[in-house]
Amino acid sequence: MKFGVLVFPGSNCDHDAFHAIGHVLQKPVEFIWHQSEELHNCDAIILPGGFSYGDYLRTGAIARFSPVMKSLEKFANGGGLVLGICNGFQILLEAGLLPGAMMRNSGLRFICKHVHIRVEDTNTPFTGAAEQGQILTIPIAHSDGNYTCDETELKDLEKHHQVLFRYTTPGGKDDAAGNPNGSIANIAGICNRARNVAGLMPHPERAVEEVLDSNDGLVIFKSMIAALVGAARATA
């Protein structure tokens, strides 16, 4: 089992994702430079947070044209696990690997704080180890996290249980009070129809140790590891 963390010019949470997988969870992980034509035989790919290309033009809009994205697309279409965090989520949207688009936060300001998200569906490789309805405390840090999509897309997302995480109040209510950025239907994270590509705005890699005030993010990476172990067993 091997994780790969893509590095775009301007990625700045690449080391944090690396630390979470490599040091905290003690699994093999390596960086993949954005100009790489291939994915170094990795079994799961993380697109980390940051400001790829300085967020110029539009978040994720330039990074999606990086050479590595071609291989990533192939990998995703072949069923490989892909997780986009924050800017990584934005890139996946721009690349069309996930439906919808990102707008500026409704308050028009960058926000960095711990938020509460509820696990909406556990039938995915990213949430398999979590409990349905579990509330996770995980930080956000973004200016453009206001997820949106059209009505049909939203209906589709709901119908196919593609909404993985929703912002809630600490008590678990999904109303505007718990939503930091104005996202549609309080969406914090989604997956594709095939359930192998996911993106979320909160940073699970920042919530992997008690000393960082929360280790609730671990469940996402542990889910991925369990899914990879399961897949390896199935093919063995």
Add this chain to the structure above:
Amino acid sequence: MATAQTEIKVTVEIAAEHGITRDEYARIQKILGRDPNITELGIFSVMWSEHCSYKSSKVHLKRLPTKGKLVVQGPGENAGVVDIGDGLVAAFKIESHNHPSYVEPFQGATTGVGGILRDIFTMGARPIAVLDSLRFGEIVASNTTSEEDAAKNRRVVDGVVRGVGSYGNCFGVPTVGGEVVFEPCYAQNPLVNALALGIARKEEIFLAKAKGIGNPVIYVGAKTGRDGIHGASLLASAEFTEKSQQKRPNVQVGDPFMEKLLLEACLEAMKTGAVVAIQDMGAAGLTCSTCEMASRGGTGIEIDLAKVPQRETGMTPYEIMLSESQERMLLVAEKGRGVEVLAVFKKWGLDATVVGDVTEGGLLVVKDHGKVTAKIPAHPLAEEGPVYNRPMAEPTRRKQTEQDWFAFAAEGTDLTANFTKLLATPTIASKQWITEQCDSMVRTNTLAGPAASDAAVVRIKETKRALALATDGNGRWCQLNPKVGAMHAVAEAARNVATSGARPIAATNCLNFGSPEKPEVMWQFSEVIDGLGEACVALGTPITGGNVSFYNETLGKSIYPTPTIGILGILEDATKVLKVAFRNEGDVIVLLDGSNSSKAGPQAPPRAGKRREFSSSEYSKTIGGIVAGEPPAIELGAEKWVIDCLVALAAEGTLQSAHDVSDGGVAVTLAESCFATKDLGASVRLPENAAAEYALFGESGARVVVSVAPEKLAAVRNTARQYGVGAHEIGKVTHDNVLRIEYKGHTVASAPVPTLRDAWARALEHNLKIQ
């Protein structure tokens, strides 16, 4: 002047337009043995500006303590460097970007952060934390501030906050702390002081010394444009007038994305082993980096401007040499290995070009397409600028009488309303609205981010240690008594570091003052230096660097003298961070007080009367509208004992929480320890020694409020006794979510914590939303 051509004949008058005095001009003629041409004049004018040459402060700065066991690099390089064990060093420095932040708040603030970050990674250290020490005019209209001015100040706050946030966020360094203070004197001259901290392996520190004759000089990073020309000389080294907004073109424009690439590329290039020296192009750009590197290396440098990557066409040598375009570096590579260095920058998509080489003979030679346009001995240019011992005079002040001082309320008066108002005053109110706009967590090292502990604490992943940092400075106190105020700034920053559990080891300072041409300002400066020096010696925190920012005045009115002190500490065991929040119901609340000590220390300084001293407090200003008297007397011995005691208690792990007493006194300290919890309150009875307001809201130093589990109380008392620190049991943490303070048998302040928290938490956002 910015488009000046080399053909212009330089005269004393043109020199004067460049801020060069008649005497300075004569000195230039003597160094060159001839008249300078216009490019050379431009070069001299920026290097000899107050901002770059420290000509008015040098004679005083010499008195600061700069040496210590752990100091690897003191002032004079891009940043100070201290040994933090495990083969690692920390590079840190604080710098001002005040004037640009008023002229163009967003860009001024971003480039302030960008500049200090470059200073850190120029040393080979990866930046791991930023703190912003910000001071603004009042944001709420009052009898001293009109609504129009308050609105202006709010716009400055908004721009500066967005600016510092956006740069750090994009660059990927956490903004972990700092301070935000509001005083009328900063209305048209906000202070934006940014501190950056980085770490490196001890043997991998880079210095800016151009060595090795024939080694190539390489320009890397952003292209050179016409922005920021004369930023250092005309913007930073002159006071503001009505026309200051016209100086907007002198403000640089920041690009944090470019800087992030520059960081990664520079650190990677340094790893090749082919880099000999490196310096960032900050103030005075190419001029400063070439002559300083040559001067420090005892060499010369020759460059050809035709090779400098340019953003615009038709730039003159004068403009290229004086441009302050951001995100640029100059480095010297080992001869024959330039290619390796260039390859790294190519990988990161950055411009990197050999623009010249290191030469013998100590001359800075600037060519343009092969034609010499400037030829100046580097050392005299960089190091032998004018030095002034400017006249000093203590300001004459009207003698204060009883009438000027705060009058205490009658015994038994309910102070709850005043307390609530104090909590909502912008300087004391929660800064969450500001801190949430900055990423405080990226790099996942932040053990205590904004307001979680008295100092920001970041761990060093590969070790067991963490570093703690705090910035402090009280301009109001320095205005009333510069020396004592400066000592308090050091003591409070050190105490804050110790309150997080870390041992303070070194300091950096940013000295913000009015015009050095005013004898009163120079007197303040000199007094502050004496205060800093004395306090840094007493507390064992040598000063490793920083900067001086003069000319902080508008229309002839100076700001309060405002030294901002940043202190770095080491926490040996990163798991033992002390935080502000109370933890458990039933824990005993103890007031540690160094001045109430059993040790026979140096003779305590005579205290000003309590009313007089209280008149300098935040409470006196907010509730009484009185700013007068004297800062609280300071006992450095007591401060040291409290610091040592806290470090010991943190190591023993006997404390549940710790929070120092500062702005707003014990009452505000207690409130903040409650606010940081979900539903805890406190019931407290304060020691009886004066009027209730003095006991609750007095700001004298060397005091810390800690909470202790009952079974650990004896151990804490014992340790406090060993360090000669008084440990007064003043109350208990309660579960009723109420903060109650009794004094002399009366309940003088009592309110539900949510009510108080609401006033405190919402004030800043509420006030700043009115645009």
